[in-house]
Amino acid sequence: MDKLLDSDDEVMLRDAARGFLDENAPITAFRANRDAGRPFDPGLWAEMARMGWAGVLVPEESGGADMGHRAAGILSEEMGKTLAATPFISSAVIAATALRETGSDRLAEISGGDALYALAIDEHVKHAPTRTALEARQTGNAFRLSGRKCFVADGSTANRLLVLARTSGADGEDQGLTLFDIGADRAGLSRATANSIDARDFATLDFDNVDATGDDVVGDVDNGLAALAPALRTGQAALAAELGGLSSGIAAITLGYLKERKQFDRTIGSFQALQHRAAHLFAEIEVTASAIANAGRVLDADPETAQVAVSLAKARASQTAKLAVMEGVQMHGGIGMTDEYDAGFFMKRARVGTEWLGDYGHHAAIVAAARGV
Amino acid sequence: MSDNLESFRSDITAWIAGNLPSELQGIARNEETICWGGRNWRFASDAQRLWLEHCHAKGLTCPRWPTEYGGGGLSRDEEKIFREEMLNAGAPSPLESFGIWMLGPALLKFGTPEQKAEHLPDITAGRIRWCQGYSEPGAGSDLANVQTKAEDMGDHWRVNGQKIWTSYADKADKIFALVRTDRDAPKHLGISFMLIDMQTPGVSTKPIRLISGASPFCETFFDNVKVPKDGAIVGEQNRGWDVAKYLLTHEREMIGGGGGGLLSGSTLADMIGTMDADAAADPVIRAEAMELEVDAMAFALTMERYRDMAEAGQGVGHASAMLKYYGTELNKRRHEIIMSARGSDALDWDAGFAANWLRTKANSIEGGTSEVMLDIISKRVLDLPSK
Numbered sequence: 001m002d003k004l005l006d007s008d009d010e011v012m013l014r015d016a017a018r019g020f021l022d023e024n025a026p027i028t029a030f031r032a033n034r035d036a037g038r039p040f041d042p043g044l045w046a047e048m049a050r051m052g053w054a055g056v057l058v059p060e061e062s063g064g065a066d067m068g069h070r071a072a073g074i075l076s077e078e079m080g081k082t083l084a085a086t087p088f089i090s091s092a093v094i095a096a097t098a099l100r101e102t103g104s105d106r107l108a109e110i111s112g113g114d115a116l117y118a119l120a121i122d123e124h125v126k127h128a129p130t131r132t133a134l135e136a137r138q139t140g141n142a143f144r145l146s147g148r149k150c151f152v153a154d155g156s157t158a159n160r161l162l163v164l165a166r167t168s169g170a171d172g173e174d175q176g177l178t179l180f181d182i183g184a185d186r187a188g189l190s191r192a193t194a195n196s197i198d199a200r201d202f203a204t205l206d207f208d209n210v211d212a213t214g215d216d217v218v219g220d221v222d223n224g225l226a227a228l229a230p231a232l233r234t235g236q237a238a239l240a241a242e243l244g245g246l247s248s249g250i251a252a253i254t255l256g257y258l259k260e261r262k263q264f265d266r267t268i269g270s271f272q273a274l275q276h277r278a279a280h281l282f283a284e285i286e287v288t289a290s291a292i293a294n295a296g297r298v299l300d301a302d303p304e305t306a307q308v309a310v311s312l313a314k315a316r317a318s319q320t321a322k323l324a325v326m327e328g329v330q331m332h333g334g335i336g337m338t339d340e341y342d343a344g345f346f347m348k349r350a351r352v353g354t355e356w357l358g359d360y361g362h363h364a365a366i367v368a369a370a371r372g373v
Numbered sequence: 374m375s376d377n378l379e380s381f382r383s384d385i386t387a388w389i390a391g392n393l394p395s396e397l398q399g400i401a402r403n404e405e406t407i408c409w410g411g412r413n414w415r416f417a418s419d420a421q422r423l424w425l426e427h428c429h430a431k432g433l434t435c436p437r438w439p440t441e442y443g444g445g446g447l448s449r450d451e452e453k454i455f456r457e458e459m460l461n462a463g464a465p466s467p468l469e470s471f472g473i474w475m476l477g478p479a480l481l482k483f484g485t486p487e488q489k490a491e492h493l494p495d496i497t498a499g500r501i502r503w504c505q506g507y508s509e510p511g512a513g514s515d516l517a518n519v520q521t522k523a524e525d526m527g528d529h530w531r532v533n534g535q536k537i538w539t540s541y542a543d544k545a546d547k548i549f550a551l552v553r554t555d556r557d558a559p560k561h562l563g564i565s566f567m568l569i570d571m572q573t574p575g576v577s578t579k580p581i582r583l584i585s586g587a588s589p590f591c592e593t594f595f596d597n598v599k600v601p602k603d604g605a606i607v608g609e610q611n612r613g614w615d616v617a618k619y620l621l622t623h624e625r626e627m628i629g630g631g632g633g634g635l636l637s638g639s640t641l642a643d644m645i646g647t648m649d650a651d652a653a654a655d656p657v658i659r660a661e662a663m664e665l666e667v668d669a670m671a672f673a674l675t676m677e678r679y680r681d682m683a684e685a686g687q688g689v690g691h692a693s694a695m696l697k698y699y700g701t702e703l704n705k706r707r708h709e710i711i712m713s714a715r716g717s718d719a720l721d722w723d724a725g726f727a728a729n730w731l732r733t734k735a736n737s738i739e740g741g742t743s744e745v746m747l748d749i750i751s752k753r754v755l756d757l758p759s760k
């Protein structure tokens with residue numbers, strides 16, 4: 001297998017991404033979006049699409065850059081550092097992977113940045129794909145979708161939806177699920193935007209007899225989890241990478257503060273109590289970075305077997321992000337609690353990112369089961 | 374390249390199968406089964422002796438060292454494959470020693486051609502067993518405070534002083550010791566790295582008993598010990614601190630490496646063995662075990678990533694303190710879980726769990742404490758100020 005290092009191309013990609021984000025999507029841009037009540041900046045996303053980011057996982061014949069999962073992870077990580085808000089994970093990662101399996105012609109719209117997808121999957125407070133009750137009643141080649149999805153990331157800004165619905169079986173069963181790819185403007189669909197703590201977009205979607213046909217089905221009827229699983233894995237890996245970047249981002253800000261703030265006539269970073277907290281955080285971030293790099297590596301080499309590697313990355317990244325933001329705020333003292341300072345943005349995004357696509361317990365259980373626990 | 378590696382893999386697999394004495398296959402690693410070598414070594418069995426001889430003849434006691442010193446001259450990828458196949462075959466390490474882990478790497482970097490030729494072949498063959506004379510009663514974390522002194526007597530050094538916590542000093546043939554050769558210089562600049570034969574008159578040892586019941590380490594006394602000058606000092610006189618620090622990075626990686634379960638390749642489930650139903654149903658034990666597996670897997674990948682970085686010439690340097698810190702704390706957690714998963718079964722010495730559990734408590738002390746590792750990270754890696 002490949003080494004756990006960035007290749008020369010990946011180093012270039014990372015440097016280019018960092019340069020672009022520092023200039024075009026610094027944390028001040030995130031703050032401006034938040035203040036304007038705008039979950040992301042469409043102009044920025046169009047720019048990213050021009051650079052090939054929206055098509056990072058789209059094949060070249062559909063206009064994509066097809067750079068692979070390590071590359072997607074690198075982009076996501078860099079975006080995490082500056083809290084760049086984009087539909088990257090929903091569209092460029094999750095939807096691109098799901099539709100790639102079926103060779104959909106929507107792929108070109110994804111890589112062009114025009115198709116904005118959201119994945120409508122969860123119906124309860126915890127991520128659990130099999131706990132799908134939203135019903136798709138079938139008559140011949142026609143389906144009618146009724147039910148509710150919650151915590152749909154990018155759900156109110158999306159123009160397309162991937163919806164996991166039940167075509168047979170009962171809530172909790174892994175068979176009998178079907179994945180649909182539909183326009184977000186279909187009759188019978190209503191969307192309620194949440195007042196999200198991280199100032200991004202998530203929504204509750206109500207389906208009231210929304211029409212679909214066999215053409216809208218991704219993969220096979222009643223076997224939707226098979227179609228969805230690869231896409232979920234890539235989304236989880238990219239989200240882990242984002243959380244890894246977020247952790248490094250807040251850690252860097254905190255280190256800067258430790259070197260600058262003075263109390264008792266000393267720089268607070270000279271207090272051993274704080275040095276050891278910072279050093280411990282460094283260790284956790286380094287260990288998590290290995291799991292993230294490995295998830296990208298395994299997804300590129302052997303996607304079918306990648307779940308444990310991906311869950312390891314998502315589990316670790318969730319814990320590390322939690323630690324990084326808590327330590328970040330604590331070591332800033334009062335200023336860390338103010339809205340004017342950025343630390344809180346990291347804390348709120350970390351909480352949302354931890355919950356999305358499976359939290360620590362969800363993924364740790366997958367890893368532990370593979371290790372016989 | 375990968376074709377070559379594949380054929381290397383099949384060759385080495387066949388070689389192990391053809392040379393590993395069957396009675397050693399799957400043998401547990403513990404004080405009774407480890408082969409340390411040395412002048413007075415008594416092999417636990419003929420099989421242990423044969424296995425060492427076979428491996429040494431093929432350079433596999435020190436797979437990456439140059440062949441001229443009895444090493445295997447393997448690349449890192451080959452070494453990795455060799456270790457994987459040893460694990461797959463249930464083959465024990467043919468030889469373990471402070472010479473392999475610590476002194477050898479330091480000699481390869483700082484030794485003269487004569488010093489290498491004199492000492493490295495004895496290490497790879499397991500003929501000489503070394504111990505480490507760093508710590509003293511007044512020089513633990515503050516290692517540069519060593520006071521054992523070596524005075525220049527013309528053709529020899531006269532050494533006086535005391536070391537402590539010298540692991541296996543009573544069984545070792547030679548010691549690599551930090552001694553003060555200039556009392557007037559600043560403390561880091563008056564130390565030399567000296568090689569001393571433990572049979573020299575004036576060297577004596579006194580075992581110290583540990584909480585695990587074993588007494589693997591000693592106080593070591595030097596009383597007017599005459600050390601011939603020729604080849605005694607590794608690196609420059611008074612610059613032994615550089616050698617000492619370099620050696621410590623190897624020692625730390627080695628100790629930290631235990632944390633990923635890499636050395637044994639075992640999962641927690643393997644190590645716990647048959648778990649009592651009540652313990653298995655305990656949600657706290659289970660949760661701790663799950664968390665440990667997540668961290669252990671991520672840590673194993675971190676060892677791999679850091680080796681990749683080192684191989685690619687991206688200096689890992691002081692960040693190796695992170696491996697030492699994380700790996701040892703992880704290992705302590707692991708053994709706490711094993712003890713609680715085995716419950717009262719584990720409380721009998723004879724069950725074998727307790728001694729290992731107690732031994733791991735030293736992991737975060739030996740080779741530099743966790744607090745010292747955190748200091749190194751904060752000062753050298755994160756560049757935090759001292760005032």
Ligand SMILES: Cc1cc2nc3c(=O)[nH]c(=O)nc-3n(C[C@H](O)[C@H](O)[C@H](O)COP(=O)(O)OP(=O)(O)OC[C@H]3O[C@@H](n4cnc5c(N)ncnc54)[C@H](O)[C@@H]3O)c2cc1C
Pocket residue numbers: 504505506507508509512513514515537538539540541590735738739740741742743744745748
């Ligand atoms: C099993 C075992 C095997 C060993 N084998 C060898 C060997 O073969 N050869 C050898 O030379 N030595 C050996 N040692 C010794 C080991 O290197 C020392 O024990 C270690 O360096 C700590 O020194 P100390 O025991 O004097 O503790 P101290 O340095 O006195 O530390 C006591 C406590 O104070 C803390 N502390 C010290 N300084 C600081 C600081 N600046 N900031 C914050 N906290 C601090 C420490 O972390 C520790 O918690 C061995 C030790 C053990 C346990």
